[in-house]
Structure formats: C-alpha cells, structure tokens
Amino acid sequence: MQYRSSKQRKRILELLRSTDTHPTASWIYDQLKGEFPALSLGTVYRNLRILQEQGEITHLDFGSTFDRFDGRMEPHYHFVCERCGKVMDVMMPVLSDMETFSCPQVKGKVLRHRIEFFGICQDCLKQD
Amino acid sequence: MQYRSSKQRKRILELLRSTDTHPTASWIYDQLKGEFPALSLGTVYRNLRILQEQGEITHLDFGSTFDRFDGRMEPHYHFVCERCGKVMDVMMPVLSDMETFSCPQVKGKVLRHRIEFFGICQDCLKQD
DNA sequence: GTACGTGCAAATATTTTGCAGCAGT
DNA sequence: ACTGCTGCAAAATATTTGCACGTAC
Numbered sequence: 689m690q691y692r693s694s695k696q697r698k699r700i701l702e703l704l705r706s707t708d709t710h711p712t713a714s715w716i717y718d719q720l721k722g723e724f725p726a727l728s729l730g731t732v733y734r735n736l737r738i739l740q741e742q743g744e745i746t747h748l749d750f751g752s753t754f755d756r757f758d759g760r761m762e763p764h765y766h767f768v769c770e771r772c773g774k775v776m777d778v779m780m781p782v783l784s785d786m787e788t789f790s791c792p793q794v795k796g797k798v799l800r801h802r803i804e805f806f807g808i809c810q811d812c813l814k815q816d
Numbered sequence: 817m818q819y820r821s822s823k824q825r826k827r828i829l830e831l832l833r834s835t836d837t838h839p840t841a842s843w844i845y846d847q848l849k850g851e852f853p854a855l856s857l858g859t860v861y862r863n864l865r866i867l868q869e870q871g872e873i874t875h876l877d878f879g880s881t882f883d884r885f886d887g888r889m890e891p892h893y894h895f896v897c898e899r900c901g902k903v904m905d906v907m908m909p910v911l912s913d914m915e916t917f918s919c920p921q922v923k924g925k926v927l928r929h930r931i932e933f934f935g936i937c938q939d940c941l942k943q944d
Numbered sequence: 945g946t947a948c949g950t951g952c953a954a955a956t957a958t959t960t961t962g963c964a965g966c967a968g969t
Numbered sequence: 970a971c972t973g974c975t976g977c978a979a980a981a982t983a984t985t986t987g988c989a990c991g992t993a994c
Contacts, residue, residue: 701887703887704885704886704887705887705888706887707887708888708904708905709902709903710884710885710886710894710903711884711885712880712882712883712884712885713882713883713885714882716885736883736885743889744887744889745885745886745887745889746885746886746889747883747884747885747886748878748883748884748885748886748894748903749878749883750876750877752840754840754841754842755840755841755864755875755876755877756838756839756840756875756876757832757838757839757840757841757844757864757873757874757875757876758832758838758873758874758875758876759829759831759832759833759834759835759872759873760833760836761871761872761873761874766838766876767922767924767926769924770927774837775837775838775876776836776922777836778922794895794904794906794933794935794937794938795937795938796895796897796935796936796937796938796940796941797935797936797941798895798933798934798935799898799934799935799936800933800934800935801931801932801933801934802931802932802934803929803930803931804929804930805922805926805928805929806926806927806928806929806930807922807924807925807926807927807928808924808925808927809922809923809924810922810923810924812924813924813925
C-alpha cells in the first residue's frame with residue numbers, strides 16, 4: 689500500500705512526538721478536535737495503525753487484544769512470539785538491582801519490574 | 817469483601833497453575849466447559865479478577881484498558897504508576913546483551929525487549 | 945439464614961470497518 | 970484520474986454488570 693500524507697496524520701505524529709505521556713487514542717482525539725472539528729476517532733485509530741506500520745511510533749501491548757493471565761508467581765520474564773502470538777516463560781535470574789537502578793530518574797517508589805522479549809519462536813522459525 | 821470458595825474458581829486456578837501458555841479468559845472457558853456445562857464467561861472473568869486480588873495470579877497488562885502509544889523510537893523503558901496510571905519514560909542505558917542473554921532458553925530469535933517498572937510515582941507519594 | 949457465587953443476558957468499553965464523498969499526487 | 974483518506978455510523982471484539990436463583994459457611 690502506497691501511503692499519501694494527510695494533515696490529520698501529520699498532526700497526530702507531531703502530537704505524539706511532543707509528549708512523553710504515552711497518550712491513548714481518545715486523548716489524541718480530544719487534543720485535535722479543536723483543530724479538526726469534524727475529526728473522528730476512527731481516523732485517529734486508522735492513522736495510529738499506519739504510523740505504527742511505518743515504524744514512526746510504537747504501541748504498548750502484548751501483540752494481542754486479549755487479556756492474558758499467568759499462574760506463576762515466582763518472578764520471571766516473558767518471551768512473546770510476534771508471529772504466532774505465543775507467550776513463553778523465561779526463567780532467567782531476576783535482576784534484583786533493577787529497582788534501585790531506575791530510581792534516580794523516576795523518583796518514585798519502584799515496587800517491581802517486568803521484562804518482555806519479542807521475536808520469533810523456534811516453531812515459527814522452522815516454518816521458514 | 818469476604819471470599820468463599822467455589823468449584824469453578826478452584827479449577828480456574830488449578831488450570832492456570834498447570835500451564836505456562838498464559839491463557840486468555842476464553843481459553844479457560846473452553847477448557848472448563850466440559851466439566852461445568854453451564855459455565856459462563858462472566859464467571860471466568862469474575863474469578864480471574866478475584867484471584868488477582870488475592871495475589872494468586874497476575875495479569876499481563878499496562879494497568880489500563882486503553883491502548884497507549886509512544887512517539888519515541890529511541891530504545892527506552894517505562895515506569896507505570898499503579899496509583900494514577902501515568903506512564904513515564906525511563907531513559908536508562910539499554911541492556912544490549914539482553915538478547916543473547918535470554919537466547920539459550922527461548923531458542924527463538926529475540927529481536928527486541930521491553931522493560932516496565934511498576935510502582936508509585938513521586939506525585940502520588942506526596943499525597944500520602 | 946446471610947451474603948457471596950453462578951448463569952444468563954444485556955450493557956459497556958474500546959477498536960475496527962463499510963461506505964460515499966473529499967483530497968493528495 | 971486514480972486511489973488513498975476522511976467522517977459518520979454501524980459492527981465487531983472483549984470485558985463487565987444486574988438480576989434471580991443456588992450454595993458455602
């Protein structure tokens with residue numbers, strides 16, 4: 689697909705670049721409604737997807753729209769296959785100094801952390 | 817709230833403990849439908865929330881039901897305030913050996929990783 | 945007996961999509 | 970002119986909730 693440019697898309701990207709609040713689609717919509725009175729949420733979502741495809745922005749998710757639950761309470765990390773969506777446990781040693789490490793910048797109280805690795809799992813690699 | 821026990825909740829927990837596939841609510845529902853023919857998805861969701869409150873399971877999310885977008889493409893990490901839901905950037909040095917580090921276990925190709933810190937942000941701490 | 949849990953169905957919440965007209969190249 | 974982009978509204982997806990009945994304690 690050959691993308692054209694549009695005022696709406698350009699402004700959505702500018703807005704995302706100008707903030708570090710990790711906005712939701714709805715926040716972006718509210719911000720731009722004054723500038724584009726007829727703007728619709730559908731347009732915001734469509735453009736966010738296109739910007740993602742173009743590698744201009746990212747999206748904080750787990751690669752699926754479903755909530756996923758985890759019955760292991762021991763600290764561990766996750767590997768998510770971007771092709772088949774499978775989520776696997778990574779039982780590598782927990783980086784226990786992580787909390788203090790990030791403290792100076794965050795200035796809040798860090799209680800726990802989480803790491804996800806993204807890539808292609810062994811099964812999917814075999815299918816190439 | 818004073819929780820009682822129920823067969824459904826007990827089996828949902830057992831099921832989650834017995835797998836490492838990080839199931840969705842719907843998968844759990846399908847698995848238990850044979851055992852509880854009248855089971856409803858509502859019950860599954862309700863119990864998943866209760867189990868979470870009891871600290872028996874966890875939930876892979878970002879603390880909100882909204883998609884969140886990020887306009888910064890330089891590698892960086894995130895801090896999520898569990899009280900107000902704010903997401904902040906953590907510009908600590910990227911752990912570049914991370915990919916190879918996790919490889920032996922995952923056996924797939926790791927392309928990138930992500931780290932989130934969870935806790936209480938400075939603003940919320942002040943309010944105590 | 946009290947009040948929490950369940951199934952069912954309806955309601956919410958969020959995101960996606962079909963369509964007709966508008967706009968970028 | 971061709972085809973992507975937009976607004977609008979309806980549909981799709983995922984999760985939550987109200988209610989009447991059942992069940993654990």
